[in-house]
Amino acid sequence: xxxxxxxxxxxxxxxxxxxxxxxxxxxxxxxxxxxxxxxxxxxxxxxxxxxxxxxxxxxxxxxxxxxxxxxxxxxxxxxxxxxxxxxxxxxxxxxxxxxxxxxxxxxxxxxxxxxxxxxxxxxxxxxxxxxxxxxxxxxxxxxxxxxxxxxxxxxxxxxxxxxxxxxxxxxxxxxxxxxxxxxxxxxxxxxxxxxxxxxxxxxxxxxxxxxxxxxxxxxxxxxxxxxxxxxxxxxxxxxxxxxxxxxxxxxxxxxxxxxxxxx
Numbered sequence: 001x002x003x004x005x006x007x008x009x010x011x012x013x014x015x016x017x018x019x020x021x022x023x024x025x026x027x028x029x030x031x032x033x034x035x036x037x038x039x040x041x042x043x044x045x046x047x048x049x050x051x052x053x054x055x056x057x058x059x060x061x062x063x064x065x066x067x068x069x070x071x072x073x074x075x076x077x078x079x080x081x082x083x084x085x086x087x088x089x090x091x092x093x094x095x096x097x098x099x100x101x102x103x104x105x106x107x108x109x110x111x112x113x114x115x116x117x118x119x120x121x122x123x124x125x126x127x128x129x130x131x132x133x134x135x136x137x138x139x140x141x142x143x144x145x146x147x148x149x150x151x152x153x154x155x156x157x158x159x160x161x162x163x164x165x166x167x168x169x170x171x172x173x174x175x176x177x178x179x180x181x182x183x184x185x186x187x188x189x190x191x192x193x194x195x196x197x198x199x200x201x202x203x204x205x206x207x208x209x210x211x212x213x214x215x216x217x218x219x220x221x222x223x224x225x226x227x228x229x230x231x232x233x234x235x236x237x238x239x240x241x242x243x244x245x246x247x248x249x250x251x252x253x254x255x256x257x258x259x260x261x262x263x
Contacts, residue, residue, distance in 0.1 A: 010109025011050050011173060015102075040175070040205040047173045047207075054170035064108060065163060065214075072160075075222040078234045080215055081165060082241055082257035087174055087208035089254050090117065090247040100206040105163075111172050111209040112163050113246060118215070118237060119159040123148045125240035147233055156226060157233040158218045164211035172211040179203045208254070215241075 069077075090113060091103035105112045123139070126147065131138035138144060149155030164172050182195035183202050215237060219230040245255040 011046060011111075012104035012106055012109045014046055014049065015104065040177075043175050043205050043207055047175055050173050051171065061108070061110075061169065062166060068163075069160075069216065072216070072218050073222070076220070076226070076230070077216060077218045078230055079217070080234065080238065081212055082162075082215060082238075083212050084168070084210050084256075085258055086253050086256040087176055087210050088113075088247050089176075089206075089208050089249050090114075092206075092248045100204070102207045102209070105161075108163070110164055110169055111211065112161050113213055115159040115161045117246070118162060118241075119148060119155075121244060121246065122159070122233070122237045122240045125244055126236055130236075146229060147236070156219055156229055159233075159237070160216040160218065162213040162215050164209075165214055168211040172209050174208050174210045175205060176208040177203050177205050213257075 088111070089100075089102070090111065091101045094101040094103075103111065103114065123144070126137050126144060127139045131141070131144075134143070135141050136143035145153055146156050148157075163169075179201045181201050182199045184199060185195040217230060217233050217237065219226040219233075242258050244250065246257065247255040249255070
C-alpha cells in the first residue's frame with residue numbers, strides 16, 4: 001500500500017482538520033451535524049471511513065511498528081499483550097474541537113496508550129500497594145527511583161507507547177455515549193438550587209476504543225541485574241492494568257483489560 005493510501009487511514013487527521021474551520025461558520029455546522037445538535041452523525045461517518053480503509057489490513061502497519069521497535073535489542077526487552085474487556089477512553093481531559101477528546105497517534109492515526117500513561121499508572125500502583133509492605137517501593141524509595149526515576153536520576157526502565165495489535169486495529173474505534181442528567185443543576189450559570197426529576201437527559205456521543213494492545217518495556221542493558229528489574233516492571237505493569245484499569249472513567253467500567261499473555 002502506498003504512503004498516500006496509508007495517510008488516508010489517519011483518524012487523527014480527520015478529527016483535527018476541524019481545527020482550521022471557524023466554529024461559527026456554516027461549514028462547521030454542516031460538517032458536525034448542526035450547531036447545538038448531537039455529533040453522532042459525524043462520529044458515525046468517521047468510524048465508517050476508518051473501517052472501510054482497514055478492510056484489508058495494510059502491510060504498512062506492521063512495517064511501521066517494526067521500524068518503531070527496531071532500535072530495541074531483544075535481549076533487553078520484554079513484552080506482552082493485554083486483551084480488551086471493556087472500551088477504553090484515553091485523553092478525555094484534554095481540550096478538543098468537539099465535546100470530548102480521544103488520544104490518537106499523529107503519524108499512524110490509530111488509538112494508542114502513551115508510555116507516560118503506563119508509567120504513571122504503574123508508579124501509582126507501586127506506591128499505593130507495594131509501598132505498604134516495603135518502604136523502598138514508595139514514591140521516595142530507592143526501588144521506586146530505579147523503576148520510575150526521580151528529578152535527579154533517570155529510570156532504569158523505559159515504558160514505550162502501546163499500539164493496537166494487527167488483528168484488532170481495524171475495528172478499534174467505537175461509537176459510545178454518555179448521558180448527563182440534571183444539566184441545569186450542574187450548570188453554575190443556571191442558578192438551579194436542586195436537581196429535578198423532570199430534567200431532560202442530554203446524550204453526548206463520543207469515541208472510545210476497543211482493541212488489544214502490545215505492551216513493550218526495555219532496560220538500559222542486558223545484564224542479569226537489569227533484566228531482573230525489567231521482569232519486576234513487567235509484573236507491576238500487568239498487575240496495575242488488571243487491577244486499576246487504563247485511561248479515564250475506570251470507575252464506570254472503562255479501560256478494563258486482562259488475560260495478559262507473553263508477546
